[in-house]
Amino acid sequence: MSGVAGRSGRKMFVPTPEQRNTVRVLVALGIPQKQICRLVLNRQTQKPLDHKTLRRRFAHEIAIGTAELHAVIGKLMVATILGTPPPAGTVAIHDEQSRTALLQFFARTKLGWTETVMDRPKEHVRGPIKDQDMAKTMQKLSDKIDRVRQRLNAGKSGESSEGGAREDHQFAA
Numbered sequence: 001m002s003g004v005a006g007r008s009g010r011k012m013f014v015p016t017p018e019q020r021n022t023v024r025v026l027v028a029l030g031i032p033q034k035q036i037c038r039l040v041l042n043r044q045t046q047k048p049l050d051h052k053t054l055r056r057r058f059a060h061e062i063a064i065g066t067a068e069l070h071a072v073i074g075k076l077m078v079a080t081i082l083g084t085p086p087p088a089g090t091v092a093i094h095d096e097q098s099r100t101a102l103l104q105f106f107a108r109t110k111l112g113w114t115e116t117v118m119d120r121p122k123e124h125v126r127g128p129i130k131d132q133d134m135a136k137t138m139q140k141l142s143d144k145i146d147r148v149r150q151r152l153n154a155g156k157s158g159e160s161s162e163g164g165a166r167e168d169h170q171f172a173a
Helices: 017-028 033-039 051-057 059-082 096-109 131-157
Strands: none
Touching: 017 033, 017 059, 033 051, 051 059, 059 096
């Protein structure tokens, strides 16, 4: 029958609803089209689809897959935050911690809110550190370390640094 018009060659690829759904989900998840081609098989040949065939036969699914997933997730988030019934095909989240976490996430990402820390005192902002300031700070630290070493050595010998009897006390470095 190869000589009859319209009957020669391989039949045209017609996607099934299951294949359409698979492509829509994989596109929404960000899977590259090259990998999607490997996962969708032609029923006639049982071989993976060609990239051109995927783009031609699944153009609608490729175009709306990501937007559709974002819409469903967004609707579920808003329904969970507000405590309204979830969209069809999803299950309500009743956990209060999850609802609070979703609300905080939504406020940060969509409303631009930031967390303010109230307990931390404001730090004094100084100009750039000068070499003289650094030298003074290093000298103070060095002196403090020397004093601590003297106390420790005096404590080992049983006397204090003043030459009197040893006193049992703790000191902070």
